[in-house]
Amino acid sequence: MSIHQHFAPAGTDHPVDAVHRIRVVDLVKTYKRQSGGGVVVPVNHVSLDVSVDEMLVLLGPSGCGKTTLLRCVAGLERPDSGEIYINGQLVFSAARNIFLPPNRRPVSMVFQSYALWPHMSIFENVAYPLRSRGAAAGEIRSRTMEALRVVGLDTLAPQYPGQISGGQQQRVALARAVVAGTGVVLFDEPLSNVDAKVREQLRLEIRRLQQALGFSALYVTHDQSEAMAVADRIAVLGDGNLVQVGTPEEIYNRPNSSYVGRFIGGANIWPCKVTAVDADSIRVATQVGDFIVDRLSPMVQGMPEPSLGADMLLLARPEAMALQAGRPVDQTNSHRCTIDTRVFLGPQTEYLLAIGGERLRATLNSGAGLRVGDEAWLALSPQSLRLLPRDAAAGVA
Amino acid sequence: MAMITDLRDPGRDGSWLPRISIFDGFSMTVAVGIVFLILYPAAIMLYRVFFPQGSLDLSAFGMVLAAPWLGPTLFNTVAVVVSAGALAVVTASIFAWLNERTDARLGTLGDILPIIPLLVPAVAMAIGWIFLASPGAGFINGFLAATFGRLGIPLQVNVTSWAGVIFVYTLYFIPYVYLIVASAFRNVDPALEEASRLSGASTWMTLRKISLPAIKPAIFGAALLVAIVGFSVYSIPVVIANRAGIDILSVRILRSLTFEYPPRTDQAVVLTLFMLVVVAAIWLVQRRVTRAGRFATIGGKSARHIVVELGPWKWPARAIMIAYVVCTSVLPLLALLIVSLQPFWQVNINPAVFTLDNYYNVLIRRPITSVAFQHSLGLGLVGGFVAISLGVLMAVYAKSAPGVVGRTIDGVTKLPAALSHIVIGVGFLLAFSGPPFNLSGTLFLLFLCYIVLHMPEASIAANAAVSQVGDDLLEASSVAGASQGRTFRKVLLPLVLPGLVSGWALLFVLMAGELTASALLAGTRNPVVGFVILDIWEQGTFGTLAALAFSFTLVTSTIVLIATRLSRRGFHAR
Numbered sequence: 001m002s003i004h005q006h007f008a009p010a011g012t013d014h015p016v017d018a019v020h021r022i023r024v025v026d027l028v029k030t031y032k033r034q035s036g037g038g039v040v041v042p043v044n045h046v047s048l049d050v051s052v053d054e055m056l057v058l059l060g061p062s063g064c065g066k067t068t069l070l071r072c073v074a075g076l077e078r079p080d081s082g083e084i085y086i087n088g089q090l091v092f093s094a095a096r097n098i099f100l101p102p103n104r105r106p107v108s109m110v111f112q113s114y115a116l117w118p119h120m121s122i123f124e125n126v127a128y129p130l131r132s133r134g135a136a137a138g139e140i141r142s143r144t145m146e147a148l149r150v151v152g153l154d155t156l157a158p159q160y161p162g163q164i165s166g167g168q169q170q171r172v173a174l175a176r177a178v179v180a181g182t183g184v185v186l187f188d189e190p191l192s193n194v195d196a197k198v199r200e201q202l203r204l205e206i207r208r209l210q211q212a213l214g215f216s217a218l219y220v221t222h223d224q225s226e227a228m229a230v231a232d233r234i235a236v237l238g239d240g241n242l243v244q245v246g247t248p249e250e251i252y253n254r255p256n257s258s259y260v261g262r263f264i265g266g267a268n269i270w271p272c273k274v275t276a277v278d279a280d281s282i283r284v285a286t287q288v289g290d291f292i293v294d295r296l297s298p299m300v301q302g303m304p305e306p307s308l309g310a311d312m313l314l315l316a317r318p319e320a321m322a323l324q325a326g327r328p329v330d331q332t333n334s335h336r337c338t339i340d341t342r343v344f345l346g347p348q349t350e351y352l353l354a355i356g357g358e359r360l361r362a363t364l365n366s367g368a369g370l371r372v373g374d375e376a377w378l379a380l381s382p383q384s385l386r387l388l389p390r391d392a393a394a395g396v397a
Numbered sequence: 398m399a400m401i402t403d404l405r406d407p408g409r410d411g412s413w414l415p416r417i418s419i420f421d422g423f424s425m426t427v428a429v430g431i432v433f434l435i436l437y438p439a440a441i442m443l444y445r446v447f448f449p450q451g452s453l454d455l456s457a458f459g460m461v462l463a464a465p466w467l468g469p470t471l472f473n474t475v476a477v478v479v480s481a482g483a484l485a486v487v488t489a490s491i492f493a494w495l496n497e498r499t500d501a502r503l504g505t506l507g508d509i510l511p512i513i514p515l516l517v518p519a520v521a522m523a524i525g526w527i528f529l530a531s532p533g534a535g536f537i538n539g540f541l542a543a544t545f546g547r548l549g550i551p552l553q554v555n556v557t558s559w560a561g562v563i564f565v566y567t568l569y570f571i572p573y574v575y576l577i578v579a580s581a582f583r584n585v586d587p588a589l590e591e592a593s594r595l596s597g598a599s600t601w602m603t604l605r606k607i608s609l610p611a612i613k614p615a616i617f618g619a620a621l622l623v624a625i626v627g628f629s630v631y632s633i634p635v636v637i638a639n640r641a642g643i644d645i646l647s648v649r650i651l652r653s654l655t656f657e658y659p660p661r662t663d664q665a666v667v668l669t670l671f672m673l674v675v676v677a678a679i680w681l682v683q684r685r686v687t688r689a690g691r692f693a694t695i696g697g698k699s700a701r702h703i704v705v706e707l708g709p710w711k712w713p714a715r716a717i718m719i720a721y722v723v724c725t726s727v728l729p730l731l732a733l734l735i736v737s738l739q740p741f742w743q744v745n746i747n748p749a750v751f752t753l754d755n756y757y758n759v760l761i762r763r764p765i766t767s768v769a770f771q772h773s774l775g776l777g778l779v780g781g782f783v784a785i786s787l788g789v790l791m792a793v794y795a796k797s798a799p800g801v802v803g804r805t806i807d808g809v810t811k812l813p814a815a816l817s818h819i820v821i822g823v824g825f826l827l828a829f830s831g832p833p834f835n836l837s838g839t840l841f842l843l844f845l846c847y848i849v850l851h852m853p854e855a856s857i858a859a860n861a862a863v864s865q866v867g868d869d870l871l872e873a874s875s876v877a878g879a880s881q882g883r884t885f886r887k888v889l890l891p892l893v894l895p896g897l898v899s900g901w902a903l904l905f906v907l908m909a910g911e912l913t914a915s916a917l918l919a920g921t922r923n924p925v926v927g928f929v930i931l932d933i934w935e936q937g938t939f940g941t942l943a944a945l946a947f948s949f950t951l952v953t954s955t956i957v958l959i960a961t962r963l964s965r966r967g968f969h970a971r
Contacts, residue, residue: 076872102875115873119891128887132878180878 020085021184021216022050022073027082029068042068043079044240050184055210055217057227060237061263066220067188069237073218074109074186075102086184103132108177109186112193114169116161122148122172123157129180147179148172150209167198174206178213185210187219191226203229224264228252236260254302258388261315268321268360269388272314274306281382282306286314288356289335297383306387313388320384321362323351323376325369334379339370353378424794427787428806434849435812438824445827446666457663464664466644471671474646477638478627481563485570486620490578492571492718494604497582499705501714506722511576512961515903516954517726518910519569520632520930521946525729526565527636528736528943530556536732539744557641565633568725573626574619581615582608600705624679628672629817631913636934646672650819651916654826662827669823676817730950737943755944766933766945769924772840774952776925777909780847781901784908787852788859789897793889796863810856813849821850822914830918838922846918847908855904862896863889895963902960906953 029043042065050056058066071077073084075091078099084092086107091100108129116125127144135143148154151171161169170190177185190206191199207230210217221227227234228248235245236259244256255261258269272291276283282293291314294300306312328334337355349366352359355378362378370376446457461467496507503510529537532555545552555561585608593603634645650668653661707714736742738751759766788810795806813821825846830837836845866889874884915927926949933942 074872074876076875101881102872103878103880105876107876109873109876111869111873113867113869115867115869117870117873117888117892128874128879129877132874132880132883176873176877186876 020049023085024048025083029079041240046242050216053214054232057219057231057234059227064237065240066237070220075105106182107184108182110173110177110190112189114173126175147175151175166194185217268316270358274310291333292382293385294382311390315386318361318363322379337378339374438828441828442824461667470644481566482623484567489571489574493579501711511572513725515906521950522729523633523636525732526556528732530554534744562638570623577619581612585611629819733943733947737947742939755940759944769929773909773926777905780908781904784855784904785901788855792859792863811853818913822917826917840923846914858900862893866892902957
């Protein structure tokens with residue numbers, strides 16, 4: 001179905017798209033470099049959709065363009081080209097010269113810095129979106145108190161932002177974002193200013209709020225565990241490009257590039273050459289040793305079609321690496337290595353292995369009794385390995 | 398990758414203000430108006446001196462260069478400004494270090510130090526020092542004669558001397574340097590100094606190798622400011638240097654316009670150009686110096702700095718700072734008060750003859766002084782309000798406008814600071830007093846000139862207030878559905894108001910007490926306090942003078958203190 005069948009011309013409200021709350025089509029945003037000339041492209045032909053009540057996380061390292069993309073949706077930045085629809089309404093179109101300012105877009109936003117107004121009480125901060133939209137006095141009072149109750153801060157209504165803790169401030173920002181019931185909430189690294197413990201609490205709370213109140217969200221973060229915790233789907237960005245979109249499980253288990261694999265979960269990735277292609281397995285040669293990759297396991301779905309003699313990359317998750325002191329009975333995918341470094345993390349222990357000139361990470365349940373300098377045997381099941389294209393450096397899907 | 402974050406400049410593209418609007422149009426008009434008010438007089442001035450009869454004629458230059466007084470005047474001016482400037486930079490930097498880094502800090506008194514020139518106008522301080530330390534009749538000399546004199550030690554002080562002139566100039570310069578250097582000390586990332594101490598460096602080595610290099614640009618900036626202020630200051634030389642027989646450039650310029658008939662305009666303009674060249678030269682040197690090295694980046698954290706314990710030096714250090722405050726405010730004001738209460742200035746203080754006649758004369762009986770009083774207060778109140786409003790307009794516009802326009806506006810509003818009050822005053826006199834404007838003798842001429850003169854201060858105060866409001870607060874309002882007008886009214890204005898109140902107070906004092914341009918542009922038809930004070934000074938009726946200076950100081954300092962108190966109330970901090 002084409003976009004035009006979905007949406008009416010700009011300016012007129014159109015029945016809400018049954019599926020999509022936010023639709024970004026081929027968006028481009030560039031900046032001129034201030035010194036040295038040239039341009040930076042923080043958003044490079046990005047298209048994505050956010051469904052009703054879906055939380056889509058934009059994930060990537062700092063400077064990958066995720067915040068710029070979010071600000072384009074909010075109307076705080078003006079993109080160069082492309083289109084943006086919110087609730088089925090065209091809010092930006094370069095071709096048709098449409099640009100709705102932020103206050104006329106049906107969105108709300110949670111800022112990294114909370115952005116609470118210090119001269120207004122908590123109540124006034126939360127009531128502000130309702131007042132801006134001209135709600136009746138009684139409605140303002142009841143909806144503001146309801147929003148504060150949802151985040152558990154109704155008793156703090158008369159206080160001022162300077163008088164409450166950082167975690168409470170972020171809850172106020174949340175209440176302010178949901179009070180007007182815009183249906184679309186934008187989160188710009190909302191948890192990066194609170195400490196680790198509060199962060200874990202708040203991300204659960206954001207998830208709970210989203211499921212209880214029902215809103216669609218675009219959520220920017222550079223923290224992959226935060227992304228996993230709150231996302232329905234994750235969109236991984238690199239250098240302005242959309243590299244991969246999928247559920248947290250898909251992104252984790254079936255990265256489409258070494259960029260995604262490395263960014264999420266810290267995979268071991270090293271070069272290999274395809275030496276045999278069978279119906280159900282592929283054999284590769286690497287510096288570490290030879291490996292067999294199972295072609296039928298769900299883990300390898302969407303894998304590039306390998307050809308004999310191709311240079312590719314082999315991916316193995318640290319927790320898929322089995323280590324033992326003695327030589328295993330089944331010698332498939334088993335190679336000898338040396339324990340280089342050992343880091344105790346409580347329930348698990350992380351090892352850095354020296355093997356065939358490569359350094360690989362392995363995460364094992366604690367109690368394996370391996371020490372630094374020990375020789376050990378590494379074993380990888382053929383179902384846990386994934387082949388990736390060699391040319392997939394950062395940013396190319 | 399980091400480039401992108403560096404380049405991302407939310408306010409610029411953040412469209413909480415639209416690209417082209419009434420607001421933008423108005424801002425552009427104001428900016429153009431200010432440019433006109435600065436450049437047009439300058440152009441007229443240059444035209445008048447180079448083309449006096451419509452053709453190129455450099456005779457004015459030849460005449461001034463041949464004048465016998467030119468060499469001594471330039472030498473005197475440079476000698477006074479350089480020696481007093483150097484003394485002030487050293488003293489004020491030490492004061493700043495003492496207050497920001499040592500246990501000799503003075504707390505409230507340290508906060509007052511930089512605003513002393515706002516509380517006590519320079520002309521009041523200068524006249525106060527004449528009363529204190531004139532040969533024979535000065536109160537200090539009376540005290541010295543009554544104490545040391547009786548013991549057979551003929552100790553006397555004389556403010557109407559080279560040393561006296563340099564002393565009062567130094568007193569006047571110190572707050573300018575202090576303000577800049579102290580804030581630089583405050584802004585140095587404490588980690589830099591802590592790292593130095595932990596690397597085994599002593600207090601002295603840390604100061605020499607880390608702190609001083611970090612604040613070097615501030616010190617050069619302060620020196621530049623002192624030079625600009627110093628060449629154009631008129632109150633101190635007209636009061637003190639004149640009596641000492643030391644010919645100073647600023648006095649020479651104003652005399653050739655106001656005391657000679659017909660006015661020697663060509664001579665004044667040539668001298669003004671000399672002043673401009675000197676200031677431009679200093680400015681170029683300063684730019685070279687600050688650009689030459691990489692200075693430590695200054696973080697905005699308000700973290701705590703190491704406090705150096707001075708031990709036995711703590712109280713001597715404090716005593717010197719307290720002495721400074723006493724010399725600039727307490728003593729001169731006391732002298733003004735005593736003279737104003739006496740029927741005539743005499744060295745013996747006799748409370749039995751004290752009378753309020755002088756105050757009655759100044760404030761009620763003599764029309765010219767009471768009218769001048771009203772004019773100055775009115776110009777200060779209204780002019781301050783208009784200037785700060787324009788400053789806010791420019792600041793908000795510069796924030797939302799694209800890079801080049803924003804920088805141009807910023808540059809234009811700062812331009813008058815690079816010229817001096819005399820240059821601008823002379824330019825206004827030549828450009829607007831005659832046809833086609835015919836503004837001579839009007840308050841409106843003074844009003845326009847005050848606005849232009851103090852645009853830099855207004856713009857700095859407004860920028861400081863506006864830039865304290867993070868873009869995210871405005872963006873949050875916009876995303877919450879508020880229109881631009883609502884965002885301005887409900888978020889920006891309440892947040893910048895405290896800063897604007899103190900900015901307004903600053904402008905009020907500067908305008909109400911303005912002397913240099915007033916001496917040129919005011920007259921008996923449009924008298925202001927600065928003009929009247931100088932007029933009475935020439936007549937030599939000291940009681941009236943003291944009463945006027947004292948009551949005016951009282952009014953302005955009261956308003957400043959109230960405004961400062963109001964603006965410090967702040968928000969509900971944790």
